[in-house]
Amino acid sequence: xxxxxxxxxxxxxxxxxxxxxxxxxxxxxxxxxxxxxxxxxxxxxxxxxxxxxxxxxxxxxxxxxxxxxxxxxxxxxxxxxxxxxxxxxxxxxxxxxxxxxxxxxxxxxxxxxxxxxxxxxxxxxxxxxxxxxxxxxxxxxxxxxxxxxxxxxxxxxxxxxxxxxxxxxxxxxxxxxxxxxxxxxxxxxxxxxxxxxxxxxxxxxxxxxxxxxxxxxxxxxxxxxxxxxxxxxxxxxxxxxxxxxxxxxxxxxxxxxxxxxxxxxxxxxxxxxxxxxxxxxxxxxxxxxxxxxxxxxxxxxxxxxxxxxxxxxxxxxxxxxxxxxxxxxxxxxxxxxxxxxxxxxxxxxxxxxxxxxxxxxxxxxxxxxxxxxxx
Amino acid sequence: xxxxxxxxxxxxxxxxxxxxxxxxxxxxxxxxxxxxxxxxxxxxxxxxxxxxxxxxxxxxxxxxxxxxxxxxxxxxxxxxxxxxxxxxxxxxxxxxxxxxxxxxxxxxxxxxxxxxxxxxxxxxxxxxxxxxxxxxxxxxxxxxxxxxxxxxxxxxxxxxxxxxxxxxxxxxxxxxxxxxxxxxxxxxxxxxxxxxxxxxxxxxxxxxxxxxxxxxxxxxxxxxxxxxxxxxxxxxxxxxxxxxxxxxxxxxxxxxxxxxxxxxxxxxxxxxxxxxxxxxxxxxxxxxxxxxxxxxxxxxxxxxxxxxxxxxxxxxxxxxxxxxxxxxxxxxxxxxxxxxxxxxxxxxxxxxxxxxxxxxxxxxxxxxxxxxxxxxxxxxxxxxxxxxxxxxxxxxxxxxxxxxxxxxxxxxxxxxxxxxxxxxxxxxxxxxxxxxxxxxxxxxxxxxxxxxxxxxxxxxxxxxxxxxxxxxxxxxxxxxxxxxxxxxxxxxxxxxxxxxxxxxxxxxxxxxxxxxxxxxxxxxxxxxxxxxxxxxxxxxxxxxxxxxxxxxxxxxxxxxxxxxxxxxxxxxxxxxxxxxxxxxxxxxxxxxxxx
Numbered sequence: 009x010x011x012x013x014x015x016x017x018x019x020x021x022x023x024x025x026x027x028x029x030x031x032x033x034x035x036x037x038x039x040x041x042x043x044x045x046x047x048x049x050x051x052x053x054x055x056x057x058x059x060x061x062x063x064x065x066x067x068x069x070x071x072x073x074x075x076x077x078x079x080x081x082x083x084x085x086x087x088x089x090x091x092x093x094x095x096x097x098x099x100x101x102x103x104x105x106x107x108x109x110x111x112x113x114x115x116x117x118x119x120x121x122x123x124x125x126x127x128x129x130x131x132x133x134x135x136x137x138x139x140x141x142x143x144x145x146x147x148x149x150x151x152x153x154x155x156x157x158x159x160x161x162x163x164x165x166x167x168x169x170x171x172x173x174x175x176x177x178x179x180x181x182x183x184x185x186x187x188x189x190x191x192x193x194x195x196x197x198x199x200x201x202x203x204x205x206x207x208x209x210x211x212x213x214x215x216x217x218x219x220x221x222x223x224x225x226x227x228x229x230x231x232x233x234x235x236x237x238x239x240x241x242x243x244x245x246x247x248x249x250x251x252x253x254x255x256x257x258x259x260x261x262x263x264x265x266x267x268x269x270x271x272x273x274x275x276x277x278x279x280x281x282x283x284x285x286x287x288x289x290x291x292x293x294x295x296x297x298x299x300x301x302x303x304x305x306x307x308x309x310x311x312x313x314x315x316x317x318x319x320x321x322x323x324x325x326x327x328x329x330x331x332x333x334x335x336x337x338x339x340x341x342x343x344x345x346x347x348x349x350x351x352x353x354x355x356x357x358x359x360x361x362x363x364x365x366x367x368x369x370x371x372x373x374x375x376x377x378x379x380x381x382x383x
Numbered sequence: 384x385x386x387x388x389x390x391x392x393x394x395x396x397x398x399x400x401x402x403x404x405x406x407x408x409x410x411x412x413x414x415x416x417x418x419x420x421x422x423x424x425x426x427x428x429x430x431x432x433x434x435x436x437x438x439x440x441x442x443x444x445x446x447x448x449x450x451x452x453x454x455x456x457x458x459x460x461x462x463x464x465x466x467x468x469x470x471x472x473x474x475x476x477x478x479x480x481x482x483x484x485x486x487x488x489x490x491x492x493x494x495x496x497x498x499x500x501x502x503x504x505x506x507x508x509x510x511x512x513x514x515x516x517x518x519x520x521x522x523x524x525x526x527x528x529x530x531x532x533x534x535x536x537x538x539x540x541x542x543x544x545x546x547x548x549x550x551x552x553x554x555x556x557x558x559x560x561x562x563x564x565x566x567x568x569x570x571x572x573x574x575x576x577x578x579x580x581x582x583x584x585x586x587x588x589x590x591x592x593x594x595x596x597x598x599x600x601x602x603x604x605x606x607x608x609x610x611x612x613x614x615x616x617x618x619x620x621x622x623x624x625x626x627x628x629x630x631x632x633x634x635x636x637x638x639x640x641x642x643x644x645x646x647x648x649x650x651x652x653x654x655x656x657x658x659x660x661x662x663x664x665x666x667x668x669x670x671x672x673x674x675x676x677x678x679x680x681x682x683x684x685x686x687x688x689x690x691x692x693x694x695x696x697x698x699x700x701x702x703x704x705x706x707x708x709x710x711x712x713x714x715x716x717x718x719x720x721x722x723x724x725x726x727x728x729x730x731x732x733x734x735x736x737x738x739x740x741x742x743x744x745x746x747x748x749x750x751x752x753x754x755x756x757x758x759x760x761x762x763x764x765x766x767x768x769x770x771x772x773x774x775x776x777x778x779x780x781x782x783x784x785x786x787x788x789x790x791x792x793x794x795x796x797x798x799x800x801x802x803x804x805x806x807x808x809x810x811x812x813x814x815x816x817x818x819x820x821x822x823x824x825x826x827x828x829x830x831x832x833x834x835x836x837x838x839x840x841x842x843x844x845x846x847x848x849x850x851x852x853x854x855x856x857x858x859x860x861x862x863x864x865x866x867x868x869x870x871x872x873x874x875x876x877x878x879x880x881x882x883x884x885x886x887x888x889x890x891x892x893x894x895x896x897x898x899x900x901x902x903x904x905x906x907x908x909x910x911x912x913x914x915x916x917x918x919x920x921x922x923x924x925x926x927x928x929x930x931x932x933x934x935x936x937x938x939x940x941x942x943x944x945x946x947x948x949x950x951x952x953x954x955x956x957x958x959x960x961x962x963x964x965x966x967x968x969x970x971x972x973x974x975x976x977x978x
Contacts, residue, residue: 017934032935191931193930193931194926194928194930195930196930219925219926220925222925222926222928223925223926239928239929239930239932240928240930240931259933262932262933262934262937263932268934270934270935274935275935276934276935276937276938278934278937283937283938285935308938310938314941317941317945318937318941321932321937321940321941321944322932322937325932346959347902350902350903352902352903371928372925372926372927372928373902373923373924373925373926373927373928374927374928375927375928375929375944375947376901376902376924376927376947377902378944379944379947379948379951380902380948380951382944382945382948
């Protein structure tokens with residue numbers, strides 16, 4: 009039976025350096041593994057092919073640093089992947105050369121997510137990023153030169169030592185490039201990580217001042233003509249780009265609670281009642297697939313109740329209202345009324361159908377609102 | 384034993400003046416305990432007593448000295464147990480008044496000495512610790528002699544630690560203390576001066592036989608309460624339990640009753656036999672009423688049944704403890720408990736935590752209020768949250784405090800007493816250096832951090848004792864604490880109009896620090912009726928989001944939110960605000976710490 013999945017994620021774990029704050033499945037070095045890894049990816053994809061719909065909406069290559077892959081391997085992989093309306097590749101600025109940009113563009117990639125993080129040298133250093141501001145800008149221009157017309161920039165805020173002025177400069181520098189899309193994340197210093205060990209003290213000293221950063225980001229970007237369509241994501245309004253909807257379609261699939269297939273080491277898939285996670289161990293992954301078997305997977309059952317809760321949790325991240333009946337069972341009615349009264353949640357009826365959306369105030373405290381709202 | 388060979392006595396002393404050590408030496412000298420068996424301070428049997436250096440429950444030990452039977456009746460050493468002390472003293476004909484040669488008279492010693500004198504006891508003054516380098520035996524002896532109206536030559540000087548002079552004490556007991564003078568042929572009467580509970584044998588009563596003879600196996604009756612039971616076993620302590628077929632007039636011992644409820648046999652009651660009942664009970668029985676109240680709540684609400692069981696068990700041994708179930712909106716299910724005083728409260732709390740391994744949240748203590756409503760009804764209010772909003776008048780218990788302090792600190796003590804709404808009664812020089820200050824104070828002002836303040840303002844030199852003197856009308860108001868506009872019952876307090884504002888302000892400030900920020904501004908207020916007297920705002924959180932959430936993060940983020948939701952369910956909801964129990968705990972414990 010075909011599950012008709014229309015969204016494919018491909019994980020590429022290779023990095024030049026593991027940044028202190030990163031918690032993705034990544035490996036450093038392993039240059040000789042690139043070819044066998046691509047072989048394995050393609051084998052896994054072949055094994056799972058039946059799960060996919062005949063036509064895909066989106067393909068997303070994430071990492072790690074997909075662009076760290078040896079160019080011939082990257083080309084081989086892209087050529088073998090099924091076509092899709094949106095094909096995104098994550099790239100680190102220091103890896104983007106005119107050649108790479110052309111390679112991507114000519115092999116069907118039509119969207120790039122560029123990991124800028126900051127434009128301030130001292131902050132990039134804190135983040136242990138390899139690229140400086142110049143190389144970020146240069147990468148952006150190379151992509152434009154290769155006629156990419158949908159580029160997203162990743163920015164981090166709440167970096168140890170980042171003043172409000174630093175934040176304003178980062179936003180200005182990013183806006184000056186005119187990206188179609190921006191993802192702005194608050195830095196999460198996870199307890200027990202190397203990063204927190206080194207910077208935790210500074211972060212807790214700054215906590216009070218940084219409380220306003222999220223608001224500053226949203227204010228600045230919306231004033232610059234971007235739509236705050238998801239908690240951490242902004243896209244240029246359609247009127248600025250000939251009516252195009254520039255939301256990340258692939259990620260939108262996650263937020264709308266759709267099924268997706270993930271291939272690669274540590275990749276996660278959600279297929280009907282199951283969420284499964286591939287082994288995070290590169291060696292094991294390659295070995296199993298070389299033997300023609302599926303990689304070891306952790307499988308979590310997610311029944312309809314769980315999926316409903318997830319639809320609520322994810323859907324409330326968006327600016328588009330959520331159809332009430334799709335999440336009705338996950339909602340604590342008392343909490344819902346309370347939150348409405350507090351001006352954090354809005355329920356409205358459009359064409360006889362109930363819809364649910366967070367107010368602007370509610371979106372800033374969306375985590376707490378969702379926790380409250382969950383039955 | 385014929386009554387003329389019996390001497391019954393107790394030891395009146397301040398904490399740390401060496402009462403237990405004297406008792407130990409007496410046991411040794413009379414060969415009641417061999418040196419090898421000698422456990423230090425035999426009489427204090429409870430672990431807690433040993434640690435706190437105080438004696439909670441009286442016991443009696445029989446020793447033999449030069450052909451005489453001496454019964455040493457131990458007395459509780461603290462003001463909370465004045466009634467029990469007076470019953471113990473009533474069981475005696477004499478008392479050793481023991482004073483530390485270095486420290487001199489203390490307020491408690493004085494109070495108990497007066498109590499002994501009022502009970503017509505023969506006082507044998509003893510100055511202890513004469514071996515200490517800083518001892519002033521002459522000074523202490525002079526003060527003692529003056530107190531009891533004798534000469535300093537009557538004062539026995541000893542060192543219980545080295546044993547020096549202790550034989551003289553035993554001789555003085557035989558020579559100076561009169562023998563009992565009950566009627567050996569009359570119907571039996573015995574005074575219950577203490578009781579304890581044994582899980583196998585039930586209530587054990589400690590008695591002093593006044594008239595007649597009690598025999599094992601006879602039917603007995605407690606005259607005031609009407610409780611009937613059979614004397615399963617009679618006996619005495621020497622120092623361990625020894626059964627005896629009879630207890631005769633003048634003797635002191637125990638009665639095993641088989642009763643399963645300690646409240647059926649109250650201290651001060653008179654035992655007589657069913658066959659040959661006495662007509663009149665012995666004088667002086669009264670029902671002790673608790674004066675200090677506090678709510679006890681388990682920190683983990685699942686422990687409620689354990690708390691109930693523990694209180695039931697404690698009550699078996701402590702007839703003065705009263706409790707009733709209390710439901711607090713903020714703290715859940717618990718008990719409102721009544722205590723004789725602050726020390727009693729502390730002891731109960733410590734025993735619950737130590738012996739029953741319970742984690743407790745104790746509300747700020749308050750006193751019993753007598754409230755007259757607008758309709759003329761008179762209520763006794765034990766819980767501030769139950770104070771009616773409209774009252775005609777409120778009366779509160781007053782005490783007469785005796786504070787003994789070196790003369791340099793008189794000013795500081797007077798200042799404290801004035802701050803605490805005290806009215807000066809009189810002042811008296813006990814010696815050139817030591818002054819007795821007498822004040823009348825509302826008990827409510829004493830139950831919260833008075834003692835610590837007294838100690839800190841006098842560098843620890845002041846000693847303090849009090850007697851209840853009755854109820855008086857006061858300008859008292861109920862202060863409510865509101866979170867998000869909703870009153871928190873557990874935090875309501877009754878205060879004098881003058882102190883309502885600072886106390887309300889303090890509470891509100893502490894809560895503001897302890898309650899986590901919410902999705903909206905939360906006012907925290909203190910109010911008298913509808914008038915807000917203090918206010919703070921817990922500012923709303925400006926952000927609370929999970930920064931990123933993509934395909935690989937969904938399960939983890941969902942679980943995070945579910946945990947957050949579960950955590951909220953464990954919190955107490957007040958005024959739409961989730962208040963973690965820790966916040967209440969912190970506010971209430973800060974009160975404790977300051978006390």
